[in-house]
Amino acid sequence: MKTGTVIAAAAVVGALWFAGTSAQVSAQTAVVKVTEDEAAFTLSNGIVTARILKTNGDIRSLQYKGTEILTDKSGHAGGYWSHDTTGGKSIVTKVVIDPAANGGERAEVSIKGISGGIKMGHGPGAAADGDFPADIEIRYTLGRGDSGIYTYCIFEHLPEYPAATMTEARYAAKLADFFDWMSIDGLRNKHYPREIPGEDKYVYTAIQSENRAYGFSSTTRNIGFFFINPSVEYLSGGPTKPEFLAHRDTTAVQAPVVLNYWRSSHYGGANVSVASGESWTKVIGPFLLYINEGPDPMSMWREAKARADVEAAKWPYTWVTAGNYARTADRGTVRGRLSLNDPLLQKFPGAVHVGLAQPATQRTTWQTDAKDYQFWTRNTNADGTFTIPKVSPGQYTLYAFADGVLGEFMKADVQVNRGQTLDLGELRWQPVRRGRQVWEIGVANRTATEFAGGDRFFEPDITLQYPKLFPQDVTYTIGQSTPGKDWFYAHVPHSTAQARVQPFSGVAGEGSATPYTIRFRMEAASRGVAVLRLAICGTGTRAIQVSVNGNAAGQIQLGPGEGVIARHQVQGLWYERLFEFDASILKSGENTLTLTIPGGPVNNGVVYDYLRLELDETAK
Numbered sequence: 001m002k003t004g005t006v007i008a009a010a011a012v013v014g015a016l017w018f019a020g021t022s023a024q025v026s027a028q029t030a031v032v033k034v035t036e037d038e039a040a041f042t043l044s045n046g047i048v049t050a051r052i053l054k055t056n057g058d059i060r061s062l063q064y065k066g067t068e069i070l071t072d073k074s075g076h077a078g079g080y081w082s083h084d085t086t087g088g089k090s091i092v093t094k095v096v097i098d099p100a101a102n103g104g105e106r107a108e109v110s111i112k113g114i115s116g117g118i119k120m121g122h123g124p125g126a127a128a129d130g131d132f133p134a135d136i137e138i139r140y141t142l143g144r145g146d147s148g149i150y151t152y153c154i155f156e157h158l159p160e161y162p163a164a165t166m167t168e169a170r171y172a173a174k175l176a177d178f179f180d181w182m183s184i185d186g187l188r189n190k191h192y193p194r195e196i197p198g199e200d201k202y203v204y205t206a207i208q209s210e211n212r213a214y215g216f217s218s219t220t221r222n223i224g225f226f227f228i229n230p231s232v233e234y235l236s237g238g239p240t241k242p243e244f245l246a247h248r249d250t251t252a253v254q255a256p257v258v259l260n261y262w263r264s265s266h267y268g269g270a271n272v273s274v275a276s277g278e279s280w281t282k283v284i285g286p287f288l289l290y291i292n293e294g295p296d297p298m299s300m301w302r303e304a305k306a307r308a309d310v311e312a313a314k315w316p317y318t319w320v321t322a323g324n325y326a327r328t329a330d331r332g333t334v335r336g337r338l339s340l341n342d343p344l345l346q347k348f349p350g351a352v353h354v355g356l357a358q359p360a361t362q363r364t365t366w367q368t369d370a371k372d373y374q375f376w377t378r379n380t381n382a383d384g385t386f387t388i389p390k391v392s393p394g395q396y397t398l399y400a401f402a403d404g405v406l407g408e409f410m411k412a413d414v415q416v417n418r419g420q421t422l423d424l425g426e427l428r429w430q431p432v433r434r435g436r437q438v439w440e441i442g443v444a445n446r447t448a449t450e451f452a453g454g455d456r457f458f459e460p461d462i463t464l465q466y467p468k469l470f471p472q473d474v475t476y477t478i479g480q481s482t483p484g485k486d487w488f489y490a491h492v493p494h495s496t497a498q499a500r501v502q503p504f505s506g507v508a509g510e511g512s513a514t515p516y517t518i519r520f521r522m523e524a525a526s527r528g529v530a531v532l533r534l535a536i537c538g539t540g541t542r543a544i545q546v547s548v549n550g551n552a553a554g555q556i557q558l559g560p561g562e563g564v565i566a567r568h569q570v571q572g573l574w575y576e577r578l579f580e581f582d583a584s585i586l587k588s589g590e591n592t593l594t595l596t597i598p599g600g601p602v603n604n605g606v607v608y609d610y611l612r613l614e615l616d617e618t619a620k
Contacts, residue, residue: 027065028145031104034095041095041109043142043149048291050140050149054093056084057111057138059173062149064291069225071174074255079173079289081138081153082123083166085113087130096139097319105144106319112137117161125167125265132272133161139286141319147292148228152285154323157274166272169263169370173289174249175225175256179216181297182256183226184245188458189301191219195254200503201247202567203458205266208232209239209376213290213308214246216256217297224300227260228288230311231390235262236270236370239353239378240446242569243267260287263370268562268573270370271363282371283325286317316390326392332416334375334391336424338384338400338409342431350403350445352379354386356396356414366399367573393418400429403445406535406610407431407576434531434578435616439478439520441487444610446537447571451489451608457570460501463492463602478520490538490565491516491597492605499602506566507602514605515596520613522591526583528617532556532593533578537571538564538607545596546579553581558606566603574609583615 030046040060041052051061059079062069070078085091090113097108112135113120119130134157141150151171157164182192185206206214208229215226227245235241243261248254262284263270274280288311294300316328334356340348355376357366366374375391386400393416400409409429416422448454452469456462466488473494476486491514499509532546536558544556556579564572593613597605 030144032099032107032142032144033104034099034107034109036095041093043107043109043140045142045144045146047145047147048142048149050142052109052111052140054111055091056086057081058084059140059149062289064147064223067221067223068176069223069291071176071253071255074174074249074251074253076172077174079151079171082168082170082172083121083132083136083153083155085111085120085136085138087120087122088113088118088135089116090114097141106141108139108141108319110137110139115161119164121166121169123168123170132164132166133157137322139322141286148288148290150286150288152283152287152320152322155280155282155284156323157278157280159277159279161276163276164274166263168261168265169272170259170261173225173227173258175216175258177253177255178218178221179225179256181217181219182246183217183297183301184214185211187455189298192248195248195250198460198501198503200460201244202504202569203460204245204247205242205567205569206245207239208235208241208243211245212312213301213304215258215304216246217294217300219297222293222295224292224294224297224304225258226290226292226301226304227258228290228304228308228311229260230287230308230315233373233375234282234284236264237368238355238357238366238374239376240367240571240574241267241270242571266567267564267569268368270368272371273363280371281323282373283320283323286320324392330418331390331392332418332420332422333387333389334398334414334416334422334424335385335387337426338386339426339428340384340405340431341428342433344437345405345431347382348384348402348405350443352381352384352386352400352402353377354379354388354398354400356388356391356398356416359397359412391416398424401446404443405431406444406533406612433614434533435528435614435618438522438613438615439518441476441518441611442483442608444535446574446609448489448537448607448609449570450483451487452484454489454570457489458568460503460568461507462568463490463507463565463605464495464499464501466490466492467494473514474516476516476518478518487516489570490605490607491595492540492565493597493599493602495602505603506568509602511599511602513596513599515594517592517594519590519592522586522588524588526586526615526617528583528615529580529619530583530586531578531580531614531616533576533612533614535574535576535609535611536606537574537609538562538569539572540565541597541600541604541606543598544606545598546581547594547596548581548585549587549592551585553585554579564607565605570607571609572607583617
């Protein structure tokens with residue numbers, strides 16, 4: 001109730017601030033107009049005026065009540081898609097929605113690059129001759145009373161085009177220098193007039209699905225600029241994907257930059273690959289470039305978040321007719337009830353994420369998929385019921401994971417038909433257990449925020465603080481220690497005095513091997529097989545050494561590194577590792593299990609989501 005009250009109050013403040021004069025009220029009712037010349041389209045509605053270049057689909061100018069919001073002083077000017085319309089065989093421009101035909105309610109313009117099989121796009125990581133052979137259509141839409149402009153991009157790979165894999169893909173806006181307050185999330189919301197020494201842009205990454213309104217505001221002009229994603233179905237990596245949201249660029253100008261990544265290489269990345277002969281289409285967006293006013297930055301940010309809820313309620317937009325963007329009548333609803341079958345978990349202990357995505361392949365899972373749409377819901381229903389609304393027709397795999405439950409549920413071949421409400425009924429989920437649970441550390445929730453330092457993961461020197469916080473390294477006693485105090489979230493080499501923060505590289509310098517020791521008591525000597533289960537949500541080293549009661553027991557091989565530690569995050573790609581050993585090593589009374597990260601670069605560590613020891617006394 002408190003959160004809702006704050007947002008509602010902020011919305012009222014924003015509305016009163018915005019509608020304070022009769023002139024402003026009249027702007028709300030002004031008709032939308034679109035004009036064009038040889039070089040550009042201009043859209044206006046009495047509140048915002050946008051000039052869209054016909055050569056590439058960039059916004060070269062975006063004015064709010066006469067004030068220019070964008071800058072041309074820093075690299076690529078204005079607002080732009082990394083995969084623009086240049087480089088192909090031809091460009092076609094047109095007015096898609098003519099406000100003269102709808103009483104001035106709405107205008108939409110289109111700039112389309114025809115690839116003809118030539119690679120398009122020149123974003124990060126792209127080769128000099130382009131990136132991806134697909135027709136690319138960029139659209140901008142302005143409605144009556146809108147305090148901002150919508151943009152979206154339609155990719156179409158035709159069967160006659162060659163095979164390809166896309167590099168990073170995003171929309172970026174370079175803002176005027178009076179924007180001096182950054183709003184990422186509740187932890188990173190601050191006055192930011194210039195770059196901070198020792199920082200880099202990776203400090204400002206966050207979970208996309210949890211932060212649908214973010215950007216900058218001005219403490220001197222009382223104007224805010226925010227990207228608003230009304231849906232995250234077109235973004236990559238599902239509900240756990242961290243991504244860049246905003247930062248200041250590294251040029252002399254240090255312009256504020258707001259980003260909407262839908263495919264990147266960050267934190268495990270995401271994949272868009274097409275084969276020769278494949279027909280593929282995807283619509284990215286629409287999302288809103290929103291401008292507001294308010295008495296202070298926090299009020300403007302809260303009002304933008306409230307506006308994100310308004311936009312989500314409108315989704316899918318009735319005015320979009322493009323590609324495979326499914327309209328309201330075409331979309332279905334999927335519902336059901338997850339029923340936990342676990343003697344230690346009589347009910348869901350935390351939030352449940354349930355989603356529809358494409359089946360996993362050797363190359364791609366839902367965590368790394370940017371090629372397809374995904375549809376997720378987050379429930380806290382104690383009975384396990386869920387509803388996934390607004391699902392585009394198609395065949396999916398249903399996935400689910402829940403706070404406090406180790407592992408993931410999966411149901412293949414879920415066919416969603418046009419306009420259908422599909423009831424899957426009871427879905428019995430039996431989490432895997434390998435035997436009696438001896439102990440657990442943390443919460444299985446795909447992030448390490450519950451551990452010490454996990455609430456400060458974005459501080460560039462956080463891993464250098466470990467030797468000061470844990471000079472004798474971690475010793476965690478089951479039944480006495482607590483995760484938030486006694487277990488450091490990043491298990492990294494114990495740094496030396498020479499190690500230092502190095503922007504864009506995390507920490508430069510070496511460290512010594514770091515043991516984390518877990519002490520626990522057994523009531524009696526054991527037999528069978530002991531199974532150590534590690535849920536990993538960040539990888540920077542290849543293996544962890546394991547010893548039991550002072551004796552080497554082997555090592556755990558980890559997956560490829562994804563830069564979570566070097567690039568200031570608390571979660572990335574999630575996966576599980578099992579390590580089995582002879583349970584007879586354990587004894588009655590006190591036991592120790594030690595996990596050791598080898599010495600080396602300080603970034604070469606691991607971030608644990610959750611740890612559990614189980615005992616299968618029936619195994620031989």
